Amino acid sequence: MKVILFGGTGMVGQGVLRECLLDRDVTEILSVVRTPTGQQHPKLRELHHADFFDFTAIAGDLSGFDACFYCLGATSVGKSEAEYTKITYDITVAAADVVAHMNPRLTFIFVSGASSDSTERGSVMWARVKGKAENAILAMPFGASYVFRPGLIQPMHGAQSKTALYRIPYRILAPFVPWLRRRFPNYVTTTEVIGRAMLAVAHRGYPQRILESADINAVTPEPPAARGTKWRG
Numbered sequence: 001m002k003v004i005l006f007g008g009t010g011m012v013g014q015g016v017l018r019e020c021l022l023d024r025d026v027t028e029i030l031s032v033v034r035t036p037t038g039q040q041h042p043k044l045r046e047l048h049h050a051d052f053f054d055f056t057a058i059a060g061d062l063s064g065f066d067a068c069f070y071c072l073g074a075t076s077v078g079k080s081e082a083e084y085t086k087i088t089y090d091i092t093v094a095a096a097d098v099v100a101h102m103n104p105r106l107t108f109i110f111v112s113g114a115s116s117d118s119t120e121r122g123s124v125m126w127a128r129v130k131g132k133a134e135n136a137i138l139a140m141p142f143g144a145s146y147v148f149r150p151g152l153i154q155p156m157h158g159a160q161s162k163t164a165l166y167r168i169p170y171r172i173l174a175p176f177v178p179w180l181r182r183r184f185p186n187y188v189t190t191t192e193v194i195g196r197a198m199l200a201v202a203h204r205g206y207p208q209r210i211l212e213s214a215d216i217n218a219v220t221p222e223p224p225a226a227r228g229t230k231w232r233g
Contacts, residue, residue: 001202002028002065006095007072009037011155012111015191016069016198017044023199030065032058032095052091055098063102067202070095070110070137076126084126089133096140105143107202110134111194114151114187114213138209146201150194151187151213186214193217 003020007013008031020026021041031046032055039046049058052072072095074087096108116130134147197219201211206219 001026001067001199003030003202004062004065004068004099005029005031006068006070007111009033009035010071010073012073012150012153012191012194013069013071015156016071016195019192019195019199020069025203026199030061032062053086053094055095059098059102062099065099065103065106067107067109067198068096068099068103069198069202070108073111073113076129081125081129085129085132088126088129089136092133093136096137100140100142103143104141107144107146107205108137108140108142109146109148109198109201110137111148111150114149116147116149118210134210144205145209146206147210148194148198148216149210149212150189150216152189153194154188154190156190156192186212186217189213189216 003026005013005017005020008017017029017031020029021043026043029041029044031044032049033046034048034050034052036046036048047058047061049055051057055062070092072091074084076084076088079087092110096110099106099108110133112130112134113126115124115127116134117124117127118131118134120128120132120135122128122131137145137147194216197211197216200219206215208215211219
């Protein structure tokens with residue numbers, strides 16, 4: 001399986017990239033980035049592209065893939081609805097339009113968030129915008145498309161948020177997250193589980209197109225011990 005990854009430098013994207021590199025069925029990962037990270041692996045190719053509002057110039061590079069994992073996102077804190085829409089909706093649609101055109105049989109998985117508003121009419125700004133982006137993705141002509149709505153996410157294997165505002169509460173909550181996962185399994189997941197679930201859904205599909213945390217945790221990919229060569233990043 002060949003995978004396109006958007007948002008590979010964010011917390012969720014780091015976890016998804018790790019699982020893709022570990023999975024023996026994934027033969028190639030194209031990570032689309034604004035700024036090269038210098039990260040190297042035989043399966044990984046980074047594609048530097050500065051303008052995330054227009055991907056037509058690199059359309060040829062986005063052809064011939066089986067799945068696209070879209071993990072790019074940003075906090076709504078301190079942003080107007082117009083600013084947040086540009087990041088959460090406009091960039092998502094710009095990327096997905098080109099990917100769908102170049103890969104009509106591809107499976108596209110969009111990482112959204114718990115409590116996103118599919119009606120697009122609620123009182124919470126970020127939830128409306130997320131819901132609008134979800135609806136746009138699910139309406140596009142992909143072979144299959146899914147929305148992941150994780151709640152509280154435990155970063156694993158060194159993954160961390162790029163948003164400083166989030167890193168502090170993650171550090172404070174870290175000792176309690178394993179207990180929270182056991183106590184509230186329908187609301188808490190991990191970056192590792194999200195990555196493995198994405199791969200499983202890309203391979204086998206899922207009965208519903210919107211997966212909440214409970215659904216993400218219920219997907220049962222191949223156990224880590226049975227997968228390919230270990231990788232540390």
